[in-house]
Amino acid sequence: MEKVPRPVIRRLAVYLRCLSNLEEKGIKVVSSKQLASMLQIKDSQVRKDLSYFGNLGQRGLGYDVKKLSEKIREVLGLYKMWSVIILGAGNIGKALANHKRLEQNNFKIVAVFDSDERKINKQIAPGLKVRNVSELQQFVKEHGVDIAVLAVPASVANDLACELEKAGVKGIVCFAPTTLTCRIPVEYVDITVFFKTLAHSIVNSSYNI
């Protein structure tokens, strides 16, 4: 398969959310135009994105919601349950630990860590008690963690990332506003980006493409 650009992969994840919504409503077929309007992009972009994965649609009929959804899950690697730990039991860590849509999408939070004595051993979400970060290495070795979330201050994020990489974690979702030097894949989440993009849309009234 041709190498798929990152923006396409990101959109695949969004298509998947839209397809799940359609499936829940019992809708079986969707056109590129409908998907485009849900993502606020052009329908030619949808057709181009999906053409990377072979001939998934039927001209004039649209895409089979279930088949397209399965194909995207396969491409994204969602055929297995991913084991996730969260570092940082603050507000962001707590919101993620309680975010039901993560497990529904095959990302299971198996542990939360913090260094703050006041937080350790407290329940942060159903079935999840905050662990001492000193247990991190051993936990990762014993449980084979796939993904770690960094919901910690920027000042400690990079040291933790290096430690996680050494311990064998395969990828990081980083909420700290910094750039990590580790070599495993990292996704940076900066919530302010959504607000800034929206501000631009409002100022330029360029929302409807």
Added chain:
Amino acid sequence: MEKVPRPVIRRLAVYLRCLSNLEEKGIKVVSSKQLASMLQIKDSQVRKDLSYFGNLGQRGLGYDVKKLSEKIREVLGLYKMWSVIILGAGNIGKALANHKRLEQNNFKIVAVFDSDERKINKQIAPGLKVRNVSELQQFVKEHGVDIAVLAVPASVANDLACELEKAGVKGIVCFAPTTLTCRIPVEYVDITVFFKTLAHSIVNSSYNI
């Protein structure tokens, strides 16, 4: 100015975060290559993105960090403080109400609303008490809110969006996993997208471009 595509606008917001980090470190000039490595994209993409806004760099020298930062802030409409309300005082609402980087980036949370009697009147963040959603319309009229955040269940998100639009709110950041029918600009935030994109990177080891 030529119409700027949405993915470029989104990257501008990310460039801005990187530039702020550089400014904090006292770095005055940055090359397209450095910016590219921070964003994990090609440097040709950085040069193309920034060329929309005139000749901002100097060949062989790179971009002036301060000037580029100011230009991007101007393009994104960050020359003013945006007034933001949050609907939903759950875990996501609480994390946002306490997210210092929003105000640092000119998005000021002025109120949080909920319909749950147990949450109303409780302090959710420094200086912010949860208000009854029944006061929403009047609050928006009196205070001229720019942006509303929907951190509510999908089942009530669209009705609230319509109400907000009528009240004169200019744009919405939507955390609910649904598609809104209102006509004001909406930015959808789906945290699972970051996890799915990361899963793909891990599976395909296609991280380093």
